[in-house]
């Protein structure tokens with residue numbers, strides 16, 4: 251038991267590692283915010299474009315979605331970081347990781363939001379169109395709100411799942427939390443920094459799961 | 474406050490349907506239907522389930538594309554290629570069997586949305602007009618209610634106000650009371666009667682034979698995509714000629 255505490259909850263090591271880890275946490279948070287904003291924004295945009303039902307464009311969107319849902323994020327990151335420079339596009343590690351995860355989240359978000367759009371009752375479109383609203387107006391003022399409300403739970407879950415993957419950025423040596431924790435572990439020859447990182451991840455993501463429950467409740471209305 | 478119509482007034486019939494046909498796959502849902510509706514005329518459309526009543530209404534504002542035939546609102550051809558559909562639809566109100574209110578908007582905003590986004594009224598002008606329309610259907614206490622907080626009859630009256638607020642030339646109702654509890658039917662039918670008294674031209678698909686008899690100027694009986702018989706309600710209900718109409722009346726009136 252004492253041994254367990256020594257390796258996983260070593261107080262002196264914790265105190266020493268904490269400042270660095272908080273730096274790493276800050277990087278993780280920055281990446282997470284960018285990934286969620288860009289990923290859901292792009293996903294929403296693609297879902298809206300898809301609702302024009304312009305066949306050639308939709309084929310491209312579906313290919314994008316399927317590709318980025320199928321390839322592991324780490325592989326995408328490797329491609330962007332190591333392969334893109336050979337065609338003249340060089341992104342720094344931080345940007346590579348953000349772009350990777352934003353694209354992956356966008357693919358999932360598009361699929362989820364699109365499912366929401368198609369699940370909105372056809373009568374809503376008919377009612378709006380019958381009053382003279384155009385297709386885009388109907389989408390924005392009538393359909394989209396209902397669609398997004400319906401998909402808030404899966405969308406939040408997916409956003410959390412993808413954002414947690416910021417840890418893969420350590421593979422291209424971004425100084426995010428996991429990377430900091432593992433180098434601290436090497437320095438102190440003690441895994442406590444990893445325990446601390448796990449606790450910080452917990453503190454970071456639990457509020458979002460709670461927020462998602464609140465949002466779900468907030469957007470519910472009587473029928 | 475009165476708004477101009479998108480389609481100007483004419484001396485001829487308000488609505489002209491010529492040789493309208495519509496098929497869903499092999500099924501001929503509308504089979505060469507022609508109908509002329511005068512200004513201020515109230516027409517009840519009756520007929521068995523699947524006879525094409527809803528499809529007829531939906532072809533008039535082109536929620537459904539007819540296969541062939543013409544629809545004219547006044548002098549404007551609704552079915553013309555490149556017709557300004559969004560402007561024309563302002564002038565053709567449609568009320569649905571299951572209301573189709575926007576569940577995320579208050580009653581007031583259900584009504585004012587098209588006033589703002591289609592007509593282009595300011596937020597304030599649209600609000601006033603929406604409240605006037607809701608008051609006209611007896612909902613002056615319910616401006617801020619969400620559809621989910623209203624009874625079926627109240628929801629349907631919001632649906633009527635939403636269409637009426639645009640000051641249409643023609644109102645179409647597709648079984649407006651079929652989804653209502655019996656005790657709520659009279660209130661909604663009362664609103665439609667008020668509209669007749671104010672001179673609104675209306676097409677009403679209905680299973681309420683008493684209402685058709687009392688309110689309609691003309692009753693149209695449809696069966697299998699065709700208008701089989703039409704005439705004054707006293708004639709249609711008193712001396713039905715075709716066997717199919719007699720059969721239909723016998724089944725709905727239980728004689």
Ligand SMILES: Nc1ncnc2c1ncn2[C@@H]1O[C@H](COP(=O)(O)OP(=O)(O)OP(=O)(O)O)[C@@H](O)[C@H]1O
Pocket residue numbers: 497500502520521522523524525526527528529
């Ligand atoms: N979108 C559609 N696709 C295929 N068939 C359809 C479609 N809409 C309607 N139909 C068919 O067309 C026929 C006429 O339908 P319509 O809804 O116009 O009948 P109705 O007279 O309004 O019947 P009801 O009294 O039951 O409302 C029915 O056989 C129906 O199944």
Ligand SMILES: [Mg+2]
Pocket residue numbers: 526527528647648
């Ligand atoms: Mg019908």
